[in-house]
Amino acid sequence: MKDFGLVSIITPSYNCEKYIGETIESIIAQTYTNWELLITDDYSSDSSIEIIQQYVAKDSRIKLFKLNKNSGAGIARNISIENATGRYIAFCDSDDKWFPDKLAKQLNYMEAKGCAMSHTSYLTCDESNKITGIVVCRRKENLSSMCKDDKMGFLTVMYDTQKIGKVFMPDLRKRQDWALKLKILQLCQYAYGMKEPLAYYRKRNGSVSSNKRSLIKYNIAVYTDVLRWSKFKAYLFFYSIFIPTHLFKLMYLKYLNH
Numbered sequence: 001m002k003d004f005g006l007v008s009i010i011t012p013s014y015n016c017e018k019y020i021g022e023t024i025e026s027i028i029a030q031t032y033t034n035w036e037l038l039i040t041d042d043y044s045s046d047s048s049i050e051i052i053q054q055y056v057a058k059d060s061r062i063k064l065f066k067l068n069k070n071s072g073a074g075i076a077r078n079i080s081i082e083n084a085t086g087r088y089i090a091f092c093d094s095d096d097k098w099f100p101d102k103l104a105k106q107l108n109y110m111e112a113k114g115c116a117m118s119h120t121s122y123l124t125c126d127e128s129n130k131i132t133g134i135v136v137c138r139r140k141e142n143l144s145s146m147c148k149d150d151k152m153g154f155l156t157v158m159y160d161t162q163k164i165g166k167v168f169m170p171d172l173r174k175r176q177d178w179a180l181k182l183k184i185l186q187l188c189q190y191a192y193g194m195k196e197p198l199a200y201y202r203k204r205n206g207s208v209s210s211n212k213r214s215l216i217k218y219n220i221a222v223y224t225d226v227l228r229w230s231k232f233k234a235y236l237f238f239y240s241i242f243i244p245t246h247l248f249k250l251m252y253l254k255y256l257n258h
Contacts, residue, residue, distance in 0.1 A: 004107040007035040007158070008086030012076035014042040016094035017051055018127075019202065023094050024055050024062065026200075032103040038080035039094075040065040042073065048094075074169040074176035081168055089166070090158040091177075095202045098155075102198040106158055109194050116163035116188035117181075120156040121197040127204055133257035135201070137193035143185040147227070147237070149245040150178040152191060155199045157181065164188050170226050175218040179226045 009027060013020060027037050041049050041064065049066065056062050065079050073093075081089060088107070092098060102120070110118045119141075124133045141151055154177040159167065164187040169176045185191060219242065223234035 001032060001104060002108075003034055004032075004111065005034065005088065005162075006086035007032070007088040007090055007103055007107070008080075008084030009035055009037045009090050009092055010077050010080040010084065011037060011039045011092050011094055012042055012073040012080070013039050013044060013048050013052065013094045014070070014073070014076070015044045015046045015048060017044075017046040017048045019095040020048055020051055021055075022097055022129075023092060024052070026097040026100075027092065028055075028059065029100045030098065030103050031101050032107060035061060035103065036084070036086060037062045038065065038083055039063065040067065040076040040079040042076045043067050043070040072173045072176075074172060077176075078169050081166060084166070087162050088158055088160055092155050092199070095204060096155040097200040097202075099198045099200075102156075105196065105198060106156075106194060109192070110158070110160065113192045115160075115190065115192045117157070117159040117184050117191040118194065119152040119158070119191060120194040120199065122153045122156055122199040122201050123197050124201050124203055127202065129200075131200075132203065133253065134197055135253060136195060136197075136256065139193055139195070141185070141191045141193065142189060143182060146178075146182055146185055146191075147223075148241050149249055150181070151249070152181055152193070153199065153201060154181075155201055157191075159184055159188075170222075172218060172221055172225070174215055175222050179222045182222065182226060 039052055052064050056064050106118055119137055121136045123131055125131050167184050170179045219238055220234050223229040224231055
């Protein structure tokens with residue numbers, strides 16, 4: 001198998017004892033083996049750290065960093081990005097999983113496209129690993145299309161630091177993953193999507209992303225703090241463009257998975 005260079009996989013961890021083992025196992029199972037897994041624990045109060053340490057002891061490619069207070073997934077990811085040494089930066093949260101050939105196929109795809117950023121389709125599952133649906137990505141996204149709605153599954157995103165350098169999360173408690181994609185698209189113009197699903201996104205009750213209404217102020221903050229829009233433009237765009245686009249996406253996914 002061709003060696004494309006080291007891939008740094010960024011994983012924030014917080015009270016994920018139920019799932020973190022599956023996440024790590026899915027990365028260990030990758031057919032592309034030139035990777036490092038950088039896990040930053042966000043001050044977990046369960047046995048997450050103990051579980052992660054067991055894997056660290058067995059595989060030198062896995063590295064654990066620990067925060068001394070709960071600071072949010074964005075800061076946890078930034079600690080991992082800061083310590084990353086790979087050419088490629090990829091993301092996998094502590095309750096999600098990858099297909100075994102995810103890295104191999106996506107790296108080949110990025111080389112063929114000559115692109116700095118890519119993502120893939122993915123399957124959704126519930127807390128007991130039952131498959132609940134599929135999210136099919138589009139072939140190409142740009143800054144304009146991504147401002148209208150986040151159409152890229154973060155657990156599938158990968159970017160090339162050789163082309164655009166390291167890009168860090170903005171200082172937002174929520175929606176910082178969407179904001180990061182927008183920051184990258186300001187640098188590389190397009191993100192290319194693989195139609196083939198290569199990951200599993202776990203939908204959990206009570207997760208940060210499950211309460212959509214509470215995310216509104218963070219959506220607005222992405223426009224004002226990251227893109228530097230005025231508050232008037234941000235609110236106007238959110239209610240007239242983002243909301244209709246997002247609702248259409250949800251209806252399409254419901255039809256697709258019917």
